[in-house]
Amino acid sequence: MERRASSSARTEALRAEQSYVSMLYERLDAVRERAETALRHEHGRGGPGGTHQARLERDVSAHEHARRLAQLSGVERGLCFGRVDDVEGDTYYIGRVGLRDARDELVLIDWRAPAARPFYTATPSDPGPLVRRRHLHTRGRTVVGLDDEVFDLARMSEPDRRTLVGEAALMAALRRGRTGRMGDVVATIQAEQDQVIRSGLAGALVVQGGPGTGKTVAALHRAAYLLYAHRRTLERRGVLVVGPNAMFLRYIGQVLPSLGETDVVLTTVGELYPGVRATAADEPRTALVKGDTRMVEVVRAAVRDRQRVPDGDLSVWVPTKTSVRGGVEVVVERMELSVGHAACERARDRARAVRGPHNVARKLFVDSVLSALALDEARRLDRPLEEGDLHYARQALWQTREVREALDLLWPYLTPQRLLSELFADDAALRSAAASLSPAEREALARPAGSPWTVEDVPLLDEAADLLGEDDAEARAAERAAARERDEAELYAREVLHISGVAEMEIMDAGALADRHDDGGDALTTAQRAERDRLWAYGHVIVDEAQELSAMAWRTIMRRVPARSLTIVGDVAQTSAAAGAQSWGAMLDPHLKDRWREARLLVNYRTPAEIMEVAVDVLRSVAPDQEPPISVRDGGAPPRAMRVTRAELRRLLPKLVRSELAEIGEGRLAVLTADTRHGEIAATLPEAASALTADALDSPSVVLTVTQAKGLEFDVVVIVEPGEILAQSPKGGQDLYVAITRATRRLTVVHQDGLPPVLSRLGAG
Numbered sequence: 006m007e008r009r010a011s012s013s014a015r016t017e018a019l020r021a022e023q024s025y026v027s028m029l030y031e032r033l034d035a036v037r038e039r040a041e042t043a044l045r046h047e048h049g050r051g052g053p054g055g056t057h058q059a060r061l062e063r064d065v066s067a068h069e070h071a072r073r074l075a076q077l078s079g080v081e082r083g084l085c086f087g088r089v090d091d092v093e094g095d096t097y098y099i100g101r102v103g104l105r106d107a108r109d110e111l112v113l114i115d116w117r118a119p120a121a122r123p124f125y126t127a128t129p130s131d132p133g134p135l136v137r138r139r140h141l142h143t144r145g146r147t148v149v150g151l152d153d154e155v156f157d158l159a160r161m162s163e164p165d166r167r168t169l170v171g172e173a174a175l176m177a178a179l180r181r182g183r184t185g186r187m188g189d190v191v192a193t194i195q196a197e198q199d200q201v202i203r204s205g206l207a208g209a210l211v212v213q214g215g216p217g218t219g220k221t222v223a224a225l226h227r228a229a230y231l232l233y234a235h236r237r238t239l240e241r242r243g244v245l246v247v248g249p250n251a252m253f254l255r256y257i258g259q260v261l262p263s264l265g266e267t268d269v270v271l272t273t274v275g276e277l278y279p280g281v282r283a284t285a286a287d288e289p290r291t292a293l294v295k296g297d298t299r300m301v302e303v304v305r306a307a308v309r310d311r312q313r314v315p316d317g318d319l320s321v322w323v324p325t326k327t328s329v330r331g332g333v334e335v336v337v338e339r340m341e342l343s344v345g346h347a348a349c350e351r352a353r354d355r356a357r358a359v360r361g362p363h364n365v366a367r368k369l370f371v372d373s374v375l376s377a378l379a380l381d382e383a384r385r386l387d388r389p390l391e392e393g394d395l396h397y398a399r400q401a402l403w404q405t406r407e408v409r410e411a412l413d414l415l416w417p418y419l420t421p422q423r424l425l426s427e428l429f430a431d432d433a434a435l436r437s438a439a440a441s442l443s444p445a446e447r448e449a450l451a452r453p454a455g456s457p458w459t460v461e462d463v464p465l466l467d468e469a470a471d472l473l474g475e476d477d478a479e480a481r482a483a484e485r486a487a488a489r490e491r492d493e494a495e496l497y498a499r500e501v502l503h504i505s506g507v508a509e510m511e512i513m514d515a516g517a518l519a520d521r522h523d524d525g526g527d528a529l530t531t532a533q534r535a536e537r538d539r540l541w542a543y544g545h546v547i548v549d550e551a552q553e554l555s556a557m558a559w560r561t562i563m564r565r566v567p568a569r570s571l572t573i574v575g576d577v578a579q580t581s582a583a584a585g586a587q588s589w590g591a592m593l594d595p596h597l598k599d600r601w602r603e604a605r606l607l608v609n610y611r612t613p614a615e616i617m618e619v620a621v622d623v624l625r626s627v628a629p630d631q632e633p634p635i636s637v638r639d640g641g642a643p644p645r646a647m648r649v650t651r652a653e654l655r656r657l658l659p660k661l662v663r664s665e666l667a668e669i670g671e672g673r674l675a676v677l678t679a680d681t682r683h684g685e686i687a688a689t690l691p692e693a694a695s696a697l698t699a700d701a702l703d704s705p706s707v708v709l710t711v712t713q714a715k716g717l718e719f720d721v722v723v724i725v726e727p728g729e730i731l732a733q734s735p736k737g738g739q740d741l742y743v744a745i746t747r748a749t750r751r752l753t754v755v756h757q758d759g760l761p762p763v764l765s766r767l768g769a770g
């Protein structure tokens with residue numbers, strides 16, 4: 006009788022929620038339609054014609070409507086996922102976007118709004134103003150289930166204090182098969198993650214947490230939250246997210262659009278220097294040297310070594326007479342011009358003394374030497390040189406190939422690419438610039454000219470770019486002109502905002518509008534503009550798998566964010582890069598002193614307890630002082646080991662992969678290997694994806710090295726030859742820890758020569 010009563014109460018609750026959710030979708034349709042009509046209207050108002058001001062006005066509102074439309078089309082799935090009832094008797098619904106009804110009453114609260122916060126933070130021991138939290142499960146536009154938590158203090162028991170927020174909904178989310186793409190977790194954010202997500206914008210926040218603690222997911226939701234809460238600052242400057250590799254970026258790429266955020270640049274360290282897309286990594290001994298801050302001095306010395314004076318006097322033979330023979334101009338007479346050694350030294354010292362970048366100071370050096378040459382020319386021709394003529398005499402000499410070549414030898418115009426490739430290819434140059442390194446370290450840097458750029462080169466290119474600068478007199482003049490125009494445009498944009506009342510809607514400030522509309526040309530998004538500009542100052546930078554960055558890479562990151570507003574996410578127990586972090590303090594203190602705060606995430610949402618036990622044995626051997634995270638999942642299949650011969654491996658592996666895939670029904674499987682074994686195993690499993698292609702993650706099975714698998718997760722993990730992973734680098738233990746903790750459901754370790762002692766828990770197999 007009682008059960009029937011409760012089931013009919015449930016049916017009634019479902020019906021009531023369905024009617025509310027249907028109303029929300031109707032509202033969404035209406036708002037979407039309005040935005041579409043408005044956009045059509047703007048487009049209908051004509052092409053490129055009209056005054057600059059009319060065009061600007063049209064673009065402003067078209068842009069806003071398009072933005073709103075993009076936001077509204079991203080929220081169809083799971084529009085509303087939560088409801089809270091508070092002690093005042095009020096009820097609020099939480100969703101992916103804020104919506105108002107026709108009378109302007111708020112009917113849905115954006116998950117990032119302060120009013121939504123209790124939904125994420127209430128716990129049985131500290132429910133805040135809530136008496137109930139409800140998770141709504143929807144399929145399409147239909148409400149298919151509800152999970153309630155009633156905060157009744159009188160009945161609270163001790164274990165409740167550790168209860169997860171919305172446990173039933175969380176567990177349902179975690180049990181789903183992996184899709185190869187990370188999804189958003191707005192419906193099930195946990196209290197400790199919420200604190201990270203909503204932490205203030207200013208300063209640097211380090212989020213340290215073991216594998217699977219939701220660092221990545223929290224960091225991405227933080228990006229969306231910051232763009233919502235600090236739209237004015239961040240929309241203009243953009244947010245940069247740096248991840249470990251392209252596959253990882255693809256894995257996380259759809260989370261932000263699903264959160265409605267577009268002003269974010271996703272990139273890797275290998276792509277931080279515009280114009281270079283490095284993916285290959287150097288071998289550990291080279292990576293170690295290139296990641297060391299002693300390279301700052303090496304690059305600086307390499308630049309200074311390119312500012313030379315001749316051993317004796319400078320002598321240049323310039324043509325004085327040419328004639329055309331057979332249609333070709335040939336030199337028939339030359340004259341020697343020279344500048345004394347001491348004068349050359351003075352020219353160099355004066356150019357250096359301004360402490361400007363090399364390519365900018367070059368102009369000074371060149372001007373001094375050209376003046377000296379011009380004076381010598383006048384003397385030799387016995388022709389007085391008036392002060393006013395000097396400029397023209399210098400210009401004429403600068404047009405002479407021989408003069409240019411002579412000056413280029415002494416103080417060449419250098420791109421960062423040229424500086425470094427010539428340095429690494431020239432033993433004598435390396436000996437001079439890298440005198441502070443040992444011979445073995447110098448040898449690790451040496452390589453032939455034209456070698457492809459590696460990820461570890463990128464911070465060095467960036468360092469060099471800072472020292473070299475641009476010979477940018479023209480660029481600066483253009484910039485000044487653009488700035489003038491921009492000021493005018495900004496003034497106008499302010500008026501537009503004022504007239505249209507947009508300012509109150511906190512959508513975009515006048516500066517941002519002016520940025521979009523400079524030279525009346527293409528309207529680039531902040532993200533597009535930022536990506537092209539090495540000196541772009543981002544409003545906030547998020548670094549994921551941050552433990553992998555070298556000290557040199559941190560210098561590059563810090564140049565991108567002068568405001569030092571960062572979220573740094575990682576786990577120092579997972580560091581596998583040779584020059585990666587041993588501790589956060591060692592990496593960050595040089596840039597942030599002690600002005601960074603640390604949050605720790607302690608719960609592992611990915612790896613089941615049974616698999617985590619194996620991982621913890623490995624962790625203890627490589628980082629005994631690191632606290633392993635607590636798994637919320639258990640009851641999975643026990644992890645196992647299989648001993649096979651090499652011949653058997655080829656036969657058994659495809660079978661194993663098939664049977665494991667059948668076991669999970671739906672989901673993804675990864676075979677993880679040491680770098681050297683990857684090719685062979687990939688050949689054994691032709692059906693599995695193995696190259697780093699865009700769709701590799703969509704394949705049911707994939708063969709990856711541990712480095713490639715960083716930050717990813719799979720329902721099933723098969724590790725081939727753990728001993729080889731352990732032995733492949735000094736950080737092999739960390740690699741094995743990473744490999745084991747990629748599994749969300751099943752783990753099999755396949756080996757030929759016996760298990761390494763650290764995996765003895767898995768038995769002899």
Ligand SMILES: Nc1ncnc2c1ncn2[C@@H]1O[C@H](COP(=O)(O)OP(=O)(O)OP(=O)(O)O)[C@@H](O)[C@H]1O
Pocket residue numbers: 175178179187188190193194195198214215216217218219220221222223576610611715716717718746
């Ligand atoms: N609050 C949550 N609700 C639902 N799923 C969650 C939640 N927090 C984390 N997860 C899931 O747990 C898994 C691990 O999260 P994530 O990849 O962010 O962890 P991580 O700390 O970055 O791990 P690693 O250090 O191993 O890269 C993901 O599938 C993520 O969606």
